[in-house]
Amino acid sequence: MRLENDMHASSGRRWRAAVLAASEPQEGVVVLAHAKADSYGHPNRNTTTASYELAHGAWDCQKGDRTPGSIGIDWEAVRSVEGATYPVRGLLSELGLVFDGRTKAWVRPGA
Structure with a gap:
């Protein structure tokens, strides 16, 4: 999937969306x-x-111009998500994962 992103000098040089590879x-x-x-x-x-x-990854909905989503990840088979998860925490929560503060990862309850 092809994604576009941009940053403007007036926005403090921050990318409009977070694009994460899985x-x-x-x-x-x-x-x-x-x-x-x-x-x-x-x-x-x-x-x-x-x-x-992206063949496998996720993106967030920063600035409201793109809905959060993912591609190439079978969420039913996923038990845990680690790494740079903060930008897509809303998506992970919607998918039924919960944040485990001890392991610093999103986990599926009961898995």
Whole structure:
């Protein structure tokens, strides 16, 4: 799936959305990390754009312009999600996972 992202100088140089790449699930554990963009563009001096190609990953709904979602992850088989989970905490909660403060991971109750 192809995703676009941008940042503006007036917004404090923050990316509009968090795009996270997921590792291949191993024994029900998925690790999320910030995705590396395939290409960057500079349409003007105040804006930087980035394009991502994701096979497995998730994105958030920052600034309200994109609904949170994921691609290539079988959430029914996932028991635990680790790594950079803060941007997609709403999505993980909707999927029935709860945050375990002891292990610092999102886990499926009863798994």
